[in-house]
Amino acid sequence: MSVENVRPVQSNCLLEVCVDSVAGLECAIEGGADRIELCSSLELGGLTPSAGFMQTAAHISPVPVYALNRPRSGDFVYSVLELDLIERDIEQARAAGLDGVVIGVSLPDLRLDIGALTRLKTAAKGLDCTLHRAFDLVPDFDVALEQAITLGFSRILSSGGALSAEQGLAMLRHLCKRSSGRISIMPGGGVGALNVPQFMALDGIKEVHGSCSSPSEAVHAKVTALGFASESSKHTDASKVRALKAALLVPSSD
Template sequence: MQLEIVVDDAEGLALAAAGGADRIELCAALALGALTPSAGLMRLAADCGVPVHAMIRPRAGDFRFSPADLAIALDDIRAARAAGLAGVVIGVSAPDGRLDAVALARQTDAAGPMEVTLHRCFDVTPDAAQALETAVALGVTRIMTAGHAPCAVDGAGELAALVRQSAGRVQVMAGGGVVPAHVPALASCGVDAVHASCSVPRPVTGPLGSLRIAPERPRADAALIAALRKAVNAAAAAGAFLARQTD
């Protein structure tokens, strides 16, 4: 089981890399559900020593893309490749909530040799099994999902079913409200990785005056990252022990 940490600034990037993340999802505006990071942040992330995948989402709101949205997303994927990042995180919904296979195919083509993660647009699809087969056909590397639940631990049944269905053809990563106490249950589902922000709300500093700026924003926390790293390590050790007993 791998640990992926999502961050939206340089401080979080440094904390995730130092805290033992196996992979980092890089975004902007985590408070808005994660948007595409800036070109400058992508270039900084490329040298952090950990594989970094950039979120490709040009705006907040739903996952339906207009032609202009898609054109922006394709340019952002090219920017992530140029920056030297290891992968991108994508997701586009059709009007009925199913995966927009045509738009996603254009994005996976643009990604070229980079890894591709399908984000939680998967969790708004009406048929998880069908969505997984679409993802496999597209050649994505992994699916991040909470098993169609608000919190991944509550979607454990579907996560386990997706792992069985995937049969190694695509990685299944549990994401959505993950905390250390959830890791044993998620490990029992057989997921390949867990994804979390490990963030806490912190006040925005400096004079704001009458500007309508949120008084706080989520920021990565070193102690939370360390606790989740410890839980993932423990789950991996327990799995290795059980495997030895079975052999």
């Protein structure tokens, strides 16, 4: 089926799927994703996608597309030159016609870098903004939550500071209660069809984030041997996207 002919199905909770390839983008659309987070190198937690990938996604996606802005792996403490680079990548997202960006910057002590985030929010004016999992590193979640609200972020992508959103369920519940609808808390990190009801049960959850991935088929041995592919690489699985989307469909009480 051509992705141009795929139309999103309405559900009670929005599904965002992160993808790092054109094939993954097509699978996310086919499976019924409501929004796409575009990136590269998901095996590293996601890095900034190329300008060409942004343009392709904007051209073929029937649903909103946001670009992750993370210039390298590792922490989220960025130099002046790296912040300049992130600003230019935000402009590439705007030029491509994307709907939003996903950003996050830490201070060396892991608190949110309010100065840098203010600068990037200004650069992203007109684009919707998600605060990514740099939030999960902060020493005080209540302080960081209020800072994110003050900065004007639409949502926080979070695992509740744990290795997975399921393990961080108690913190996610606390964040939802404290935010009182002032910002969306979007669970991410190991979210799938089997455990998503736990997050939907939290008061205020209206969107979830998942990779919906499966192990990739083996490539030619020489490709892996020369370091061009990882033996544990994964790909977006349309059936997992479809299953997660189905789990979000709650029968109407009407």
